Amino acid sequence: MISSLRSNFSSARRRALCIASDGVSLYQWDKGSITDAFVFDVDDVGLANFERYLGETPKVPIYLMVDVVEEEYRHENIPHLYGSDRQAVIERKQAWFFRGTPYCHVMMQGREAEGRRDDKLMFTAIINPDIVIPWVRLCTQNKVALAGIYSLPILSASLLAKMKVTSNDVLLVTMQGSSGLRQSFFNDRILKMSRLAKLPRLGTVPFAPYILRELGKFERYLTSVQLLKGAPLDTYILAHGETLDQLEQACRNTETVRYHLLDVADVARRLGIHGVLTTPFSDHIFAHLLLRTQPKNHFASNEERRYYTLYQTRAGLYAASVIALLGSALWSWFNLIDGVSDRQLARDAEKKAVFYQARYDREKGRLPPTAVSPADIKTAVDIVDTLTQHKAAPLGRMEVLGQALAGFPILRLEEIQWTVSTDPQAGTGAATPQVPPVPDTGQATSYYEIAEITANVYPFDGNYRAALDQINRFGEVLRSKYQAHSVTAVNLPLDTRSSAQIRGDTKDVSIPEKAAFSVRVVFGAEHANG
CATH class of the missing domain: 3.30.70 (Alpha-Beta Plaits)
Known part of the structure; x- marks a missing residue:
């Protein structure tokens, strides 16, 4: 079903569609901030309601974000290549790691310090494309511009930057109402691994013990795959209200783990989100980040983004038309000003000509009469000057x-x-x-x-x-x-x-x-x- 349905869609300029295992939320960007969510169930009824929503609203772009368990990560080093050779190696690795899904993405994460200095890449993919395809298909059928398909863990890196986190090893922990507990590990502010765990329904059990238990599992996993190498792990947990109070009592810093507890409402205020968030969930924060930063596409194909390309082309042509219109108006205004100025100068010149002609006629009338007109005298003088200038001796x-x-x-x-x-x-x-x-x-x-x-x-x-x-x-x-x-x-x-003729005797x-x-x-x- 659709909850919190409203009729004022006309002011939205872009939208975020957040797909999770328990529901799909849609946020609208309005005057620098996002509105309350429209929630669709993950079933045929939810798809039908979403299709009706698309048909009744303006066709503004949609940014689709995915936060599901079915997102996998692989790290691999490849030779430092360029152009088509590099692309061929990447495509071959993607086909080997993730078969049967078109939603793959690769991130460059530096180069090896020694040896032949191979490129370090992280491959990620949505291994169950059926989670995304029905929603993308409805956008295409309704000719709605799909800006891209994005990964919430990858987007988390921009949240760290907004929070000005500078630690080497960072574990970012957030809770989403429709997906669960998201744990993303960063080394030097680069995403290395992410894990999603289910959360009990809010209010049924205390969250703090459950969160710390899941964090312990993930920390042991990071140690086993040698992503943690002895440096302290700075763990940033976003929560609110009773959950935040429970975590403050339960979290104790050790030599290997340092906890940083942040209020979701404070983070939202720092990001410029209007209103006060009253739940421990960070759904609004990630939707706001997605619509404000508008990052490059992660998973969507060119075919799925074709209406967005047309939308950008149309917007560019409209902007060019407006600029051309304003330029023409400005040019016309300058020409008008120049015309008025030239007309005034012509009038002044005409007045001066009349004035000097009158003075000339008056002075001419005072001269004694001559047999030759002054004009003829001037012509004769000019001829003499010319002959003088051009005289030549052999x-x-x-x-x-x-x-x-x-x-x-x-x-x-x-x-x-x-x-x-x-x-x-x-x-x-x-x-x-x-x-x-x-x-x-x-x-x-x-x-x-x-x-x-x-x-x-x-x-x-x-x-x-x-x-x-x-x-x-x-x-x-x-x-x-x-x-x-x-x-x-x-x-x-x-x-x-x-042609000459030769003659002689x-x-x-x-x-x-x-x-x-x-x-x-x-x-x-x-x-x-x-």
Whole structure:
């Protein structure tokens, strides 16, 4: 049956479903704390009531926690591997230890200090999956997001951290109303072993003698498996009321055991749980820890968590949409402010323009009349400035050409035609550059000085190859040493183009005294003359 049923489900944002052998409790997270439990029986009626509950409530995520006797633990060392090799070894160990259950979990617990430093692992599993499967199946059928399946003993480590326990060997003892007496042993705050024992019904018999008897059994077991190695065992027991009073009278510290008795209500208050707990049971504390910390999944498969993945995706898209909407609104507000500011600046600029135009017209009216308008005078002045800036004399370039020709005695100058233009190709036909132009220096070229050189090779012995080589070297010197923009051959002693026709008289074997040629040299105005 369902106890303490309420109708106000809409405020819950996540829920904890705690499965035990005697009942299933469901807690809802509301405004930073949990509500009273909804209890379902572990039978067909309880499953039917749970299904009805899922159908009548919002589909907020469920965190499923298990506290049953059928949870086993195995410790094993494996080689220190990575990636798929490590996963394959772990899966093989799980299949060997726990056959027939999909609910397995492995925890890394350090490495060996000596030898090959193997990894120390603890394997745990719910060996009777039928305890969990019916409840998980109902969540899946109702498309409720299952965040994960969790182990209460593993979750106990976070309780030790909240209680700021720093002892090496710790035995944490808690009582749960629907499962019993849970005893979890930690070494260096790492879970090593846990045991669940049945408890008599509250109020029927004194709890203290029964608890101490069960603790004695577990301590002897820990000693037999060499988990206790002589250091004192700090035993933390959570209880309340009459049970706590009985334990205070019965517990006596020894050389091997030190007892620390804690009131459940004080621990709950330290964890921020609202209200006062009036029973010795810690069910509320673990449900609160689970929903507040929201740890990583222990046992659930990806298939069982698929609706939770969709829930997270939907929540992420919603958050991204809200952020995008707020960003757009903020951007629109800034644009509006900028628009208003720009409009005000435009108005101010317009007022200034009107003001200065009026002053200009007034001052212009005071001037004596002239035959030429001020605008035309400004244009004429600008033209004069431009001509002054771009005037050029050939003397500097003549010196450059003279220095270049001095290195080639057989090249005799006959004529130079010098021009200035803003177009480096001015006055050219389809001439082919003899050497490549100088690479761009990054300076702006305002105009070009162009020299059309007519010269000849003298004396000429009929060796056209040598003559062409001298001309090419002359052009290369102009380009590399004197930074010519381009050197272009206009006429050569011998036309070497593939399209040229060879003409002559085979009977005429005379050799001319000189081989005439002409080149076009272009200098950029950014290069200094000489």
